[in-house]
Amino acid sequence: MYQIKTVSEELVAHGVSTCHGCGLELVIRAVLRELGERTIIVIPPGCAALFSGYGPETALKIPGFQGNLENTAAYAAGIRRGLKRQGINDVHVLGFAGDGATVDIGLQALSGAMDRDENIIYVCYDNEAYMNTGIQGSGSTPCNAWTTTTPAGKKGIPKDMMLFAKAHHIDYAATASVGYMDDLAQKIKKAKQVSGMAYLHVCAPCPTGWGYSPCDTVKVAKLAVDTGLWNLYELEYGKVKITKRIMVRKPVEEYLQMQKRFRSLTEEEKNILRISVDLSTKELEQLERMGE
Ligand SMILES: Cc1ncc(C[n+]2csc(CCOP(=O)(O)OP(=O)(O)O)c2C)c(N)n1
Ligand code: SF4
Numbered sequence: 571m572y573q574i575k576t577v578s579e580e581l582v583a584h585g586v587s588t589c590h591g592c593g594l595e596l597v598i599r600a601v602l603r604e605l606g607e608r609t610i611i612v613i614p615p616g617c618a619a620l621f622s623g624y625g626p627e628t629a630l631k632i633p634g635f636q637g638n639l640e641n642t643a644a645y646a647a648g649i650r651r652g653l654k655r656q657g658i659n660d661v662h663v664l665g666f667a668g669d670g671a672t673v674d675i676g677l678q679a680l681s682g683a684m685d686r687d688e689n690i691i692y693v694c695y696d697n698e699a700y701m702n703t704g705i706q707g708s709g710s711t712p713c714n715a716w717t718t719t720t721p722a723g724k725k726g727i728p729k730d731m732m733l734f735a736k737a738h739h740i741d742y743a744a745t746a747s748v749g750y751m752d753d754l755a756q757k758i759k760k761a762k763q764v765s766g767m768a769y770l771h772v773c774a775p776c777p778t779g780w781g782y783s784p785c786d787t788v789k790v791a792k793l794a795v796d797t798g799l800w801n802l803y804e805l806e807y808g809k810v811k812i813t814k815r816i817m818v819r820k821p822v823e824e825y826l827q828m829q830k831r832f833r834s835l836t837e838e839e840k841n842i843l844r845i846s847v848d849l850s851t852k853e854l855e856q857l858e859r860m861g862e
């Protein structure tokens with residue numbers, strides 16, 4: 571069962587200036603709880619930089635480094651190599667980056683680290699836009715969602731980072747969500763055991779950018795999974811394993827209607843979404859059955 575630690579045991583201080591109901595805050599707390607204090611974190615610019623802090627001030631009780639938007643994975647790999655050189659092998663090196671820093675601007679560094687199978691854990695907290703700079707659309711923004719750079723709705727389908735990870739043949743990749751914290755904790759535990767690179771892509775709802783009430787973050791995250799819009803699964807040595815099977819999917823409307831960013835969707839666009847959820851879920855189940 572998912573354990574909440576006391577304030578003094580937490581590796582993230584309280585009173586951080588994220589917005590109320592920030593999903594990313596739940597992710598960083600959960601990840602560091604599992605990894606423990608023998609961890610070095612690399613955080614690029616973005617909302618997560620609120621944790622690494624300004625100048626001498628930080629909200630983290632572990633060593634950390636704030637890099638650039640382009641190269642979280644490269645910095646993390648460099649730290650791992652520096653530790654190895656000093657004979658230090660009991661420290662986790664964590665890259666912790668947003669979707670913009672991962673699926674767009676830092677993609678090349680991520681690809682390089684995956685290709686070299688660097689012994690790092692990379693967590694992408696996906697709030698589906700460049701939130702920190704004013705809700706600009708990213709390669710992870712859902713089709714037809716409003717952002718300030720997609721006022722009429724984002725065109726095109728988001729990048730599939732699990733396929734990207736699979737194409738690099740890394741030992742372990744998984745999706746996760748703040749709606750299912752036990753599942754997230756299990757996946758961090760597995761990522762800790764991997765001798766090469768581990769990649770986690772975590773749904774981290776953002777009340778400010780998505781336009782829902784801050785008290786509904788976990789509800790929204792759960793609905794993304796329960797409607798089939800966010801599948802929870804792993805790729806262990808490339809093989810699919812679904813970790814949360816949804817027997818009866820909830821209607822996608824339940825998810826859409828909670829968020830202002832989807833309010834201009836037409837009936838036809840909702841229909842296309844329903845069909846694409848059906849197809850992607852079936853495809854995933856088929857891959858699992860085939861042992862791929
Ligand atoms: C190369 C580069 N382009 C743009 C920026 C400006 N910038 C700083 S934070 C940020 C948003 C990052 O978005 P994301 O990684 O999704 O994190 P979030 O803010 O959503 O937490 C941007 C565009 C930058 N620092 N570097
Ligand atoms: S804008 Fe979104 S991701 Fe950023 S701190 Fe606020 S709620 Fe969190």
Ligand SMILES: [Mg+2]
Pocket residue numbers: 668669670696697698699700701708
């Ligand atoms: Mg983002």
